[in-house]
Amino acid sequence: MNYKALTAIAVALALPLSAHxxxxxxxLVLNEEETLVTKTAAPAHLSDVMDEVMSGWHFRSDxxxxxxxxxxxxxxxxxxxxAMDAWETAEGSEGKSCSSCHDEVDExxxxxxxxxxxxxxxxxxxxxxxxxxxxxxxxxxxxxxxKYTGGKMTAMEALISVQSRxxxxxxxxxxxxxxxxxQGKEMYYARTGQxxxxxxxxxxxxxxxxxxxxxxxxxxxxxxxxxxLKNAKLNNVHARFKGCVRDTRAETYKPGSSEFVALxxxxxxxxxxxxxxxxxxxx
Amino acid sequence: xxxxxxxxxxVPKTAAAGEAVTIKTLISHQMESGQRKDKEGNVIPRSIINxxxxxxxxxxxxxxxxxxAVSTNPYFQFEATVPEAGEFAFTWYDDxxxxxxxSKAIKIA
Amino acid sequence: MEFSRRETLALGLGAAVMTVLPFRVxxxxxxxxxxxxxxxxxxxxxxxxxAPEIAENGNTVPISVSAPGATAIxxxxxxxxxxxxxxxxxxxxxxxQAAATRIRLAGTQDVVAIAKLADxxxxxxxxxxxxxxxxxxx
Numbered sequence: 001m002n003y004k005a006l007t008a009i010a011v012a013l014a015l016p017l018s019a020h021x022x023x024x025x026x027x028l029v030l031n032e033e034e035t036l037v038t039k040t041a042a043p044a045h046l047s048d049v050m051d052e053v054m055s056g057w058h059f060r061s062d063x064x065x066x067x068x069x070x071x072x073x074x075x076x077x078x079x080x081x082x083a084m085d086a087w088e089t090a091e092g093s094e095g096k097s098c099s100s101c102h103d104e105v106d107e108x109x110x111x112x113x114x115x116x117x118x119x120x121x122x123x124x125x126x127x128x129x130x131x132x133x134x135x136x137x138x139x140x141x142x143x144x145x146x147k148y149t150g151g152k153m154t155a156m157e158a159l160i161s162v163q164s165r166x167x168x169x170x171x172x173x174x175x176x177x178x179x180x181x182x183q184g185k186e187m188y189y190a191r192t193g194q195x196x197x198x199x200x201x202x203x204x205x206x207x208x209x210x211x212x213x214x215x216x217x218x219x220x221x222x223x224x225x226x227x228x229l230k231n232a233k234l235n236n237v238h239a240r241f242k243g244c245v246r247d248t249r250a251e252t253y254k255p256g257s258s259e260f261v262a263l264x265x266x267x268x269x270x271x272x273x274x275x276x277x278x279x280x281x282x283x
Numbered sequence: 284x285x286x287x288x289x290x291x292x293x294v295p296k297t298a299a300a301g302e303a304v305t306i307k308t309l310i311s312h313q314m315e316s317g318q319r320k321d322k323e324g325n326v327i328p329r330s331i332i333n334x335x336x337x338x339x340x341x342x343x344x345x346x347x348x349x350x351x352a353v354s355t356n357p358y359f360q361f362e363a364t365v366p367e368a369g370e371f372a373f374t375w376y377d378d379x380x381x382x383x384x385x386s387k388a389i390k391i392a
Numbered sequence: 393m394e395f396s397r398r399e400t401l402a403l404g405l406g407a408a409v410m411t412v413l414p415f416r417v418x419x420x421x422x423x424x425x426x427x428x429x430x431x432x433x434x435x436x437x438x439x440x441x442x443a444p445e446i447a448e449n450g451n452t453v454p455i456s457v458s459a460p461g462a463t464a465i466x467x468x469x470x471x472x473x474x475x476x477x478x479x480x481x482x483x484x485x486x487x488x489q490a491a492a493t494r495i496r497l498a499g500t501q502d503v504v505a506i507a508k509l510a511d512x513x514x515x516x517x518x519x520x521x522x523x524x525x526x527x528x529x530x
Contacts, residue, residue, distance in 0.1 A: 061448040072293045075356045078311045082289050151287075213524035229449035232355035247528055283448040303487030316496070318473055343483025345491065350476035352469050354452045354494040361480075362487035 022208045023058035023217075028277075031071055034166050036275040043272040045173065049204060055274055056217040056226075056282055059207075064229065068281040076158055076227035076279035079151070079234055083159035086152065092143030098156075101140060106163055113157075113164035114276050117265040119177045126180040128261055129157055130236060148256040149242075154225045154234035161225065161278030169222050169276060171268045184266025187259065193250030199267070214283075219244075220271040221264070223280025234279060237264050288312055290385045292373055297392035298365040306337065306344075309358045310375050310383060316351035332357055334376040340369035365389055421468050421475040421504070428466050428479075428506055429514045438515030439465060439507035450497040450523035458490035459507035459515065465489065471501025497523050 028036045038055035046053070057065060067073050087105050090097040102108040116129045127135070130153055134145035146153040173181040188199045202211065203219030210216070225234045238255035241263060245252040253259040293307040310332065317329025331351055337344040344363040363371070368391045375383040425434075439459035447453040457465045457480065467477040482489045489507075497503070504518045 061444070061446070063444050063454050064448050067454075072291075072307045072309070073358075075309060075358065078289055078291045078309055078356060081291060082287065082311065211528060214528050229452040232451060244528070338483070339485050342485045343481075344485045345483060346481040347491070348479040348481070350478060351474065352472050352477040352496045354496055358492075358494050360456075360492040362490065364485050364487040366485070 023054050026058065026062075026065060028055070028057055028065070029069060030165070031069075036166055036277060037168065038274065038277075040168075040273040043269065046270060050218075053220065053271055053274055054207075054218055055271075055277060055280075056220055056223055057277065057280060059215045059217040060281075060283060064281060064283055067227075068223075068277070074227065074279065074281055075232070076225070076234055076281065079155040079227075080159045080162055080279065083152075083155040086156060087159065090141075092137065092141035094140065094142040096141045098136070101136075105159060109160045109163040111164055111167055113161040113278060114167045114170050115172070117171060117177075117180075117261060117268060119172065119175065119180075121176075125258075126177050126261055126265055128237070128256075128264055129160060130238070131256060131261070133157070133160075148254075149236055149239040151233065154236045154239075157225045157236055158234055158279040161276060164276040165278070166275050168273050169268060169271045171265060171272060173265070173269045177265065180262045181265050181269060183259075184262035184264070187263045188266055192245065193248030195248045197248040199244070199263075218270070219267065220274060221267050222271040222274040223277035223282065225278055226280045226282045229281070229283050237267075288375075288377070288381070288383055290373065290375065290383055292371075292385060292387055294371055294387040294389060297390045300365070300367060300391050302365055303362045304365055304389070305360065305362055306371070307358070307360045308335070308337070308373055309356055311356050312375075312377075314351065314353060314355045314357060318351065330378050332375045332377055335359060336372075336374045337361070337363065338372045339363055339365065340367070344371075365391070367391060421470040424466070424468055424475055425504075425506055425516075428508070432514050434506065434514050434516040435509075436516070438462075438509050438513075439505050439517045441467075441503065441505040441517040441519050443503050443519040443521050445520070446522045446524060447497060448524060450499065452494045453497050453521060453523075454492065454494050455503060455519075456490065456492035457505045457507075457517075458488065459505075459509065460489055461510035462489040462507040463510065464508045465491070466506045467495070468504045468506070469495065469497055469501060470504055472496070472498045477503075497521055499523050 028038045030036055038057050039052055042050045042053045071077050087098045117126050120127045130148055133156055137143040138145050191198045199219060202216050207216050207218045221237050225236045228235050238260045241260055242252045242255060288311055290310040295304050298304050312332050315327055315330040319327045321327055329351060333349050335347045335349060345361050371387045373385050441457050443455045457467060459465050464479060464481045466479040468475040469477050477495050478493060480491045500522045502518045502520050507515045509515060
């Protein structure tokens with residue numbers, strides 16, 4: 001074997017990211033009615049690093065894409081139905097349900113998902129939708145908080161997301177949220193774990209490439225919570241972050257931790273302008 | 284009864300007499316295959332929906348025998364003939380003996 | 393316990409065979425077909441099976457079957473630990489003898505559909521599905 005061949009093998013071994021398979025140009029039409037924005041100009045704060053932001057939907061196979069295009073094909077919608085029951089069910093010492101304060105979910109929650117995570121003035125911190133749901137449960141209903149990544153939580157997040165589907169993600173990154181956003185940005189670019197990978201290494205530098213048999217997306221979270229074929233259930237953003245961080249062979253932060261809240265705000269802001277898709281379907 | 288099982292069916296509200304309609308059904312269910320092991324290495328016992336039936340006004344449309352290779356939250360799509368106005372009855376049978384039922388009325392337009 | 397060089401080699405080969413075996417057509421798939429057909433011949437036409445060439449995730453693979461006039465269609469995943477998937481029995485109000493569902497495939501393998509046709513004969517269709525194993529467990 002000559003030197004050239006050896007070098008070629010060495011390069012192939014060093015670069016598991018090799019094959020290129022671009023995001024596709026399909027159009028996400030929901031229920032044959034509504035076209036969702038799945039590609040758009042990158043928000044201003046990203047203009048130095050990319051021109052266009054793309055939903056993870058473009059990186060999936062046609063079969064997986066189809067599951068999200070019809071609300072009956074989408075298996076997540078049965079959990080939305082379950083959350084609708086929960087919305088109307090009184091729980092806790094105050095005898096209240098979600099609807100006691102928020103009435104009809106389709107009116108009160110329209111647009112909510114699009115602007116979360118969001119600064120909460122009273123609490124003096126940036127909060128995710130899940131944190132806010134548990135705050136309601138504990139302080140308004142007098143009920144037990146739900147597990148941050150549990151099925152009841154992800155179902156409620158999905159129900160609330162549905163009310164904003166098609167609206168552009170528009171999280172605020174300035175004002176009181178700015179320092180949290182900066183923290184999240186720093187985390188996004190920090191290499192972590194035994195593999196020394198940052199979020200950016202895969203999702204900014206290498207999207208469109210294959211990592212083994214997996215097609216790397218931009219890591220956008222406009223589709224969360226997402227029904228994953230892998231575990232056949234709804235997964236929220238922090239559950240996915242945990243999996244990603246674990247894959248870098250690092251100790252992960254806890255779902256609901258201030259670190260993951262900051263990262264969620266930053267990653268959400270990278271998708272400002274994309275349509276809210278949750279609950280989406282991914283592999 | 285397995286916890287939190289919820290069925291979902293999609294049937295048109297109306298049809299012409301004799302028309303073929305597409306029916307879609309999904310039920311939330313873990314469909315534990317009996318092949319997986321828990322953290323201690325013990326086999327998690329099989330617990331699935333083993334049969335699904337759809338009938339219209341008492342007449343059979345489809346009767347499906349289900350095995351563990353059907354995915355979590357089992358989904359079925361098929362076509363039924365609607366000879367007259369009436370009601371579709373959907374039934375899922377759980378390994379644990381539970382039976383989940385739902386129905387949908389359809390009118391002749 | 394100590395192994396000679398030859399024994400170690402044999403162990404390695406055995407392990408390799410063990411690894412490959414689950415994804416070969418297992419005998420019980422043949423048994424299931426024989427049970428369903430009573431050993432009758434299988435025609436190549438009369439039943440259609442649609443499945444993706446490459447499944448993004450083996451946990452949820454969309455498939456559909458169709459056999460005009462059939463009374464029943466049995467679907468088998470020949471490479472699964474147990475081959476049975478589902479058997480669709482069609483009643484008088486089935487507008488077509490067709491159905492779609494989502495199935496689990498333990499690895500790359502052939503999925504088979506056997507239809508019992510209106511005249512009592514049987515037909516078979518099969519589809520090879522490649523199941524990819526992802527890079528990111530997540």
